[in-house]
Amino acid sequence: LTLTLVIAESSIELVPNEIAGHSSVRAQAIRKRKDPRKLILDQSYHHAAILKLGSSGAGRGRPDIAHFSLLTALGSPLNQEKRLQCFIHTFDNHVVTVDTSARLPRNTDRFTSLLEQLYEEKVVPDRGRPLMSLKKQTLQGLLRQLSADLAVALTVNGSPKEMSAVAGELVEAENPVLLVGGFPTGHFSMDTVKLSTRQYRIDRRPLEAWSVVGRAIYDYEKSVGLDRF
Numbered sequence: 194l195t196l197t198l199v200i201a202e203s204s205i206e207l208v209p210n211e212i213a214g215h216s217s218v219r220a221q222a223i224r225k226r227k228d229p230r231k232l233i234l235d236q237s238y239h240h241a242a243i244l245k246l247g248s249s250g251a252g253r254g255r256p257d258i259a260h261f262s263l264l265t266a267l268g269s270p271l272n273q274e275k276r277l278q279c280f281i282h283t284f285d286n287h288v289v290t291v292d293t294s295a296r297l298p299r300n301t302d303r304f305t306s307l308l309e310q311l312y313e314e315k316v317v318p319d320r321g322r323p324l325m326s327l328k329k330q331t332l333q334g335l336l337r338q339l340s341a342d343l344a345v346a347l348t349v350n351g352s353p354k355e356m357s358a359v360a361g362e363l364v365e366a367e368n369p370v371l372l373v374g375g376f377p378t379g380h381f382s383m384d385t386v387k388l389s390t391r392q393y394r395i396d397r398r399p400l401e402a403w404s405v406v407g408r409a410i411y412d413y414e415k416s417v418g419l420d421r422f
């Protein structure tokens with residue numbers, strides 16, 4: 194029994210061409226000795242450049258969300274028991290496969306640099322067992338690859354259900370997939386909603402993605418009896 198977690202539509206992308214010449218991007222490119230277009234867009238450094246994108250810039254450049262969510266997921270007992278599989282899907286349709294035994298950098302800047310290396314080389318590290326690999330893939334393609342028979346999307350727009358009850362449904366499936374949004378504001382696209390089997394809201398409050406990941410995994414652990422001493 195394995196659970197697959199997909200951090201979906203994550204706010205991760207390379208710096209778009211329109212703002213590659215912006216001073217905030219250029220300054221960071223010089224610091225990192227990199228071509229500006231090989232940098233991952235990052236709100237903490239490119240805030241002023243992202244503003245130039247107008248309304249289309251909202252919520253973009255947040256690799257920290259996927260980072261925190263992954264750290265939470267990979268540190269769980271479920272993952273230690275090798276019963277969790279993690280993917281990052283990005284809003285521009287790349288999929289990062291994360292090895293269960295990956296020890297990710299604790300520091301977000303270092304995680305972001307690892308993503309930059311991934312976009313260039315498709316796999317990190319460049320030698321030995323891959324910790325992460327990247328390919329161009331849609332969420333639909335990923336769900337098909339996983340033979341998902343149940344894809345639950347967690348969203349404030351879903352029908353209210355306690356996470357323990359949602360976990361009870363997940364354990365009944367052969368290949369359950371849990372979708373949590375890797376973005377700071379807004380909602381899943383219609384495409385994602387249509388690809389999911391069910392949509393649930395697990396708290397009356399909007400929560401951060403990593404808190405949702407932590408709760409979802411813990412309740413799933415309880416459903417499969419992993420919480421017993």
Ligand SMILES: C[S@@+](CC[C@H](N)C(=O)[O-])C[C@H]1O[C@@H](n2cnc3c(N)ncnc32)[C@H](O)[C@@H]1O
Pocket residue numbers: 346347348349350372373374375376377378379380381393394395396397398399400401402405
């Ligand atoms: C910061 S939220 C995204 C922004 C938006 N406020 C929202 O909650 O939909 C990141 C992700 O956490 C999950 N999430 C947050 N609050 C939730 C809730 N109350 N119930 C279910 N999922 C939630 C969703 O998967 C969401 O895409």
